[in-house]
Amino acid sequence: DGGITQSPKYLFRKEGQNVTLSCEQNLNHDAMYWYRQDPGQGLRLIYYSQIVNDFQKGDIAEGYSVSREKKESFPLTVTSAQKNPTAFYLCASSAREPGDYGYTFGSGTRLTVV
């Protein structure tokens, strides 16, 4: 079955460390997105990519980086510059215009700073 796989499900980061969250999709979707979710805050867009080797900053890109070397993969790196990284991270993908087709979401990665 097609879908989006996020790994790991839980991740712990020490202060000053960079960590990378994985997102892989086999839906042949062109666009991929990363959201951060904090309690009571809804979803905030970090980065998104509509084609391979191209991506755009979302509303809260500072302290994060991404790459899109393959259509299927859109990893997110949380750098040491992100001062408050503890959150639930969600990856999504869509076929062409998301307003027409909607998003398919992964099951999320919960990142905790220890």
Add this chain to the structure above:
Amino acid sequence: SQQGEEDPQALSIQEGENATMNCSYKTSINNLQWYRQNSGRGLVHLILIRSNEREKHSGRLRVTLDTSKKSSSLLITASRAADTASYFCATDKYDKIIFGKGTRLHILP
């Protein structure tokens, strides 16, 4: 840059009752979508309504859209325990979707 805003923030109803959630947005849209999120999980796409549609049904879900008032409502009929979740409206903005903060729905046994 939040576009949609759900109301109420939280809702508790008895199993079997109907649940209604509302969404208001600020600028013109092409489409509006509703998603469900179970605790600690990803979001699941429920229904999409286009700006030229006024009402849409999917199983026990009924969505209405009033573009003149910039608002939408999601009605879940004959609620079940499994409907306990957060519900988000999302509106398109250029090449991405903007989500509201959601309504937390709790179905009481």
